Amino acid sequence: MPQDGRRISPATVETIAGLTAGLASTIIVHPLDIIKTRMQLDTSPNPLLNSSRSVAHDILRNEGPTRIRALYRGLSPNLLGNASGWALYFLWYKQGQDLVRSLRAYPQNKALTNVDYLLASAGAGALSAVLTNPIWVVKTRMISTSSATEGAYPSMIAGIRSIWRTEGIRGFFHGLIPALFGVSHGALYFLAYENLKIWQRAKRQDQQLSNMDTAIASALSKVFAGTITYPSQVVRSRLQRYDPGAKIITANPGFIRVTTDLWRNESILGFYKGLGPNLARVVPSTCVTFLVYENTRWALPRLFNEDSTDTKTVL
Structure with missing residues (x-):
């Protein structure tokens, strides 16, 4: 421990690690997020007509003022949303595990069960989803429109002001219901992730895991x-969209209406529009996120010369 007595808390470690991981991964894959969202909002019955390649070509050819600016439109709310979302998620996920362990009176060396991991991740995901939803509304509206479109938000602050002025507080929570359904994503992810790590450690006979x-x-x-x-995710994007050229903001159609219309007009394939670029975006993004997270949470206590029982992800 440093001579001045400073000590970094486990909660601070989790928050900084999640924040750093969210920033790094978002910057790398933001262009794919734009392509995915544009495909999700396409309402044509044949998803093949609006491929990721054609969407990317259209953005590069018609939007600007430069190609880089076009590919990184809406980066600020995406950075804020992902960085704060991951920071809060990892913080509450760790605290959720500690709470479950305390309530079940587990000894320190007893591993959590699959249900325990699901409860901790679902609770963390729900809290994070509610607090970050306003950011995602602005992000979706920015990346779904060209900056040259009349009425499009020129910046995140302009978007926040516009929503507050025209839709009130409710405007910031469009898409919250499917976002809460999406909490199951984090629960399933961490269930699989924790079990795969246990399996990998067993194969390595409890040796440290590599990157x-x-x-x-x-x-x-x-x-x-x-x-x-x-x-x-498709339903949430459609609930959060808007027509920047509209003179009057119409009422949100609602979760049930959007879901039934999607099924009736576009069939099951409509619910998977943009899945390809989404996987191309989230798989490397998640790898970067967890590599940064695992190594940051290992390194931070050692920067303060503290002992840590965390298993290091070997560089």
């Missing part, structure tokens, strides 16, 4: 959870 082990576990878990829960 490759972490990347494989996070990638497989993301594909598993992402494919199962993806339809909720």
Whole structure:
């Protein structure tokens, strides 16, 4: 411990690790997030007509003022949402595990069960979803429109002001119901991730996991959870969209209406529009997130010369 008596708390470690991981992963894959959202909002009955390649080509050719600006439109709310979302999620996920362990009176060396992991991750996900939903509304509206479109939000602050002025507080919570359904994504992800890490440690006879082990576990878990829960993302995007050229903001159609219209007009394939670029975005993003997270949470206590029982992800 440092001579000045400073000590970094476990909660601070989790928050900083999650914040750092969210920032790094968002910057890397933001362009794919734009393509995915544009595909989710396409209402044509044939999803093949609006492929990820055609969407990307259209953005690069028609939007600007530069290609880089076009590909990174809406980055500020995406950075804020992901960084704060991951920071809060990891903080509450760790606290949720501690709470479950305390309520069940587990000894320190007893592993949590699958149900325990589900409860901790679902609770963390629900709290994070509610607090970050306003940011996601602004992000969705920014990346779903070109900056040249009349009425499009020129910045995150402008978007917040516009929503407050025209829709009130309720405008910030469009898509919250499917977002809460999407909490199951985090629960399924962490269930798979924790079990894969246990399996990998057993194979290595409790030796330290490598970065490759972490990347494989996070990638497989993301594909598993992402494919199962993806339809909720499509519904949420459609609830959060808006027409920037509209003179009057119409009432939100509602979760049930959007879901039934999607099924009636676009069939089951409509619920999976943008899945390809989504997996191409979230799998490397998740790998980066958890590599940064695992290594940051290992390194921070050692920067303060503290002993840590955390298993290091080997560099």
